[in-house]
Amino acid sequence: MLLLKHRTIAPAVAGFILLLLSACSTTQLGEVGKLAKAGQANSATLATYYSTSATKLPAVLEIEVLRSTLQPGINRPSPEMIEAIEKFQVSLRHRAQLSSDLATLYDALFELSTTDYAGGFQAASKDFYGSIGSFAEAIGQSSPITAAQTQLLDSLAGKLITEAQKRRAEKANRIVLTQLELLQPLLARDRAAVTAFRRQAARLVEEGGIALWSAGLVSAKPLLSRYGGVTGLEMVSNEASFTSANPKLTATVPALISFRMGQIQHAEDRQYAALEGLVDDLIRRHREIAEGAPVDIAALLEKAAELRALRAEFEAAVKP
Amino acid sequence: MTEQNLAQIEKTYELIDTNWSQLWDSAATDEEKRQLQSARDGARDTFWRAIATSLKDNHSLVGDTRAALADANEELTGLIEEMESFAKTIKTITKAVTLAAALVTLGGI
Numbered sequence: 001m002l003l004l005k006h007r008t009i010a011p012a013v014a015g016f017i018l019l020l021l022s023a024c025s026t027t028q029l030g031e032v033g034k035l036a037k038a039g040q041a042n043s044a045t046l047a048t049y050y051s052t053s054a055t056k057l058p059a060v061l062e063i064e065v066l067r068s069t070l071q072p073g074i075n076r077p078s079p080e081m082i083e084a085i086e087k088f089q090v091s092l093r094h095r096a097q098l099s100s101d102l103a104t105l106y107d108a109l110f111e112l113s114t115t116d117y118a119g120g121f122q123a124a125s126k127d128f129y130g131s132i133g134s135f136a137e138a139i140g141q142s143s144p145i146t147a148a149q150t151q152l153l154d155s156l157a158g159k160l161i162t163e164a165q166k167r168r169a170e171k172a173n174r175i176v177l178t179q180l181e182l183l184q185p186l187l188a189r190d191r192a193a194v195t196a197f198r199r200q201a202a203r204l205v206e207e208g209g210i211a212l213w214s215a216g217l218v219s220a221k222p223l224l225s226r227y228g229g230v231t232g233l234e235m236v237s238n239e240a241s242f243t244s245a246n247p248k249l250t251a252t253v254p255a256l257i258s259f260r261m262g263q264i265q266h267a268e269d270r271q272y273a274a275l276e277g278l279v280d281d282l283i284r285r286h287r288e289i290a291e292g293a294p295v296d297i298a299a300l301l302e303k304a305a306e307l308r309a310l311r312a313e314f315e316a317a318v319k320p
Numbered sequence: 321m322t323e324q325n326l327a328q329i330e331k332t333y334e335l336i337d338t339n340w341s342q343l344w345d346s347a348a349t350d351e352e353k354r355q356l357q358s359a360r361d362g363a364r365d366t367f368w369r370a371i372a373t374s375l376k377d378n379h380s381l382v383g384d385t386r387a388a389l390a391d392a393n394e395e396l397t398g399l400i401e402e403m404e405s406f407a408k409t410i411k412t413i414t415k416a417v418t419l420a421a422a423l424v425t426l427g428g429i
Contacts, residue, residue: 084368140374
């Protein structure tokens with residue numbers, strides 16, 4: 001039964017072991033180090049993204065409470081809704097932990113490929129396996145790797161200490177590759193949920209903003225100032241009296257809120273699209289190294305720069 | 321497939337919630353308002369349950385339920401645009417919410 005459950009994973013691990021036995025000699029030691037450096041930066045960005053996303057979830061409940069006060073017919077969050085959101089928050093935190101452990105693993109891979117010290121890699125590799133298992137459990141999936149397989153790979157990672165540096169880096173590269181290949185289907189499976197969550201969380205913020213505006217509890221001054229500020233104009237101090245006296249303007253504010261939220265959502269979509277392909281990119285580069293093919297490290301470094309730029313774009317979009 | 325299940329469940333919730341004021345205003349009696357409220361709660365809770373559950377697509381019943389939900393969502397889109405008959409609209413809303421809940425239950429097996 002256990003074998004059947006893991007039948008799709010077993011060939012990947014078996015293939016990995018065969019690859020280890022025939023580790024090629026063409027790997028460039030420096031390339032492993034460069035890949036580790038880029039992988040560390042990208043994984044850390046991913047960890048930040050997921051931990052930030054997890055902190056947004058309580059806002060969904062707060063908005064629902066707010067709307068239940070301001071909009072007729074809307075009920076406060078039910079225990080079922082609260083339970084589901086807490087459960088999803090746990091899975092996002094696991095994603096963040098997984099990404100953070102991957103960044104630590106890349107740190108150890110960098111250290112292993114640039115110094116004589118290989119001790120950190122075994123511990124980081126073991127922690128990353130643990131994170132994969134915990135993440136699988138959090139999203140209701142069976143762990144993609146059995147305890148026996150974990151033990152075998154752990155033992156292989158432990159033996160790296162006695163290897164010569166170049167061979168050690170080659171083998172460590174393959175261990176990371178195997179781990180990412182095991183993780184990839186789990187991430188793909190959970191992607192639809194993360195995307196739907198992001199979309200609905202943004203929509204609910206918009207609904208909450210419109211409800212506050214319709215109830216007359218907020219001023220449109222910061223929103224309108226954005227347009228005035230660009231043209232070098234300053235908002236009049238008694239803007240509220242003009243807005244409320246102008247029904248057309250009053251009716252336009254919800255559309256402006258929707259437009260602004262659409263812009264924020266677009267910036268976040270671009271950021272997420274770049275992030276969700278990260279693991280696929282890393283797998284491609286590890287395979288290139290394993291096969292002795294030329295590695296396009298520059299593309300990964302560009303990716304890190306792109307992620308920083310998209311993060312800045314998103315932060316600019318949400319700035320009041 | 322899982323993505324398609326979730327997309328239809330999300331659509332039901334979004335259709336009801338983004339058109340909430342219009343739907344609420346069209347409910348004339350307390351009973352109609354109660355039905356509507358209950359349907360919104362159902363659509364909302366089902367969506368968040370679907371997000372937190374790893375939906376699977378292990379049997380044909382899941383596909384059939386998803387197809388029926390897609391039809392109900394399409395019908396509901398038209399009914400909300402026209403908003404001619406509350407009775408017809410609430411009937412379709414209730415049908416869609418029931419199918420969405422069934423899809424989460426079936427997909428979770």
